[in-house]
Amino acid sequence: MQQNNSITEFILLGLTQDPRKKKMVFVIFLIFYVGTMIGNLLIIVTIKSSRTLGSPMYYFLFYLSLADSCFSTTTAPRLIVDSISAKKTISYNECMTQVFALHLFGCMEIFVLILMAIDRYVAICKPLHYPTIMRRQVCTNLIILAWIGSFIHSIAQIILALRMPFCGPNLIDHYCCDLQPLLDLACMDKYVINLLMVSNSGAICSSSFVILMISYIVILHSLRNHSAEGRKKALSTCTSHIIVVVLFFGPCIFIYTRPPTTFPMDKMVTIFYTIGTPFLNPLIYTLRNAEVKNAMKKLWHIKIASKSKR
Template sequence: MLLNNNVTEFILLGLTQDPVKKKRVFVVFLLSYLGTLLGNSLIIVTIKTSRALGSPMYFFLFYLSLSDTCFSTSIAPRMIVDTLLKNSTISFSECMIQVFSFHFFGCLEIFVLILMAVDRYVAICKPLHYMSIMNWQVCSMLVGVAWVGAWVPSSVQIYLALSLPFCGPNVIDHYLCDFQLLLKLACTDTYMTNLLPVSNSGATCTVSFVMLMFSYVIILHSLRKHRTEGRKKALSTCISHIFVVIFFFGPSIFIYTRPTETFLMDKMITVFYTFGTHLINPLIYTLRNAE
């Protein structure tokens, strides 16, 4: 519900206001986005068309690549076009859509990474029962739970964002709309609301990261009992997953565990987990995967 909202659009300052630097940003991020689309699309198409990639691991990888593609698309096209404009504005409705989609696909990626860790745990620690535990019904149900799980916190954030009153400043010193940035523009006391990114996004990222790293410690410990050939293959897969987890969660935790503080490096760190991670993921999963 909108409350006393006199703002119909927001001004995005982007990464820089320098015309020369904006051209460089345009080239770099256009190539990054195209690389992300190409890499993840190839993974999606390959998994869907190849019978050899029919295991649960590739089932979850399909959804990871899908969430990567959607996450990048919710931010990149708008940001790339804005670098060509002298003054970049985004309507109130577009801003709210970006806030929701940004967090929805980010949460979806978190839950898919957790499912991939569960899959590796069962495959390595319970190999004899792997196919009976991770059957297609279970995998489909888990993915459905991930979609619902991503929808809940995203809906809470967009509801609170729509409830904020905006009556004055409408300049966002960033290249995207995010709940934390909107809080700074609200013409009301947002002290308690400021804690939401920490209790919602921050806690989700931190708890998920700790759970994932703990699970991989257990998996790596159990690999000592495997034969050399099987251990090398499982180790290669787990290391790929660990790299993805660190690259995605590290910057996210840095941004969303601070309710009010703002650092100069925040924009560049946001760039890493909104652009860099989703470009790196296809490279990690393909270069380190013989299949």
């Protein structure tokens, strides 16, 4: 990657400079990250191994868990290592790579959530046409389009980052590289690039959130025509999706749809959607989904049975 400045590395200040709090950060986020990886990998393995979880909803949930795992890995390991490391430097190229990966997997999560909403809309509002509309090939093509869209978004973000000139200082008051904290260090007029950032990331977050909420309102409204049992099952699934949408999009909209101003709570808000949400998603989707829990139990029993035969 080409540098448009004299800075070769940045220093990430992290969440705190207090030695005691750094140890707390290490323990807390190590637990969060391990929990995130175990939870999401368990969902990935369960969906891949179970014959009962072959519907489009679980096909999309597989990719949501994959995006969550990669999204958390983009920021959490460095935060954990930096919390106990004396040297918290990150090279310019590593910083730009983190910006690219952060937006690639974050945008992928947004698109997968939209696909899950489409799947629920078709299943509930057009049940007779569901097998025809949501065929496996259609779902595969939608996932491919989601990856392409995420890649295009990330390319746009990395172009903005590479165009920022940095002439010092190189202290990033954050635990990761992103356009907002980098913009604070840029030696340039910030208005235009912030406008481009808001029109890209901000527009994607805001418009996607509005689309998702409208779609779920329509879905919930249509449930009045279903049986009591059908309403209960659909309501449980949709409630899980709505919780995930609110938890993810609320912080994203706060970060990416505002003027170039830094607030003290920015780091905590960023933690919530980069580390907190990927940790909570497996809990939300497993605790509120009987099919996933049953499939996990069956998979666990099969593993135990196969070991006992040996």
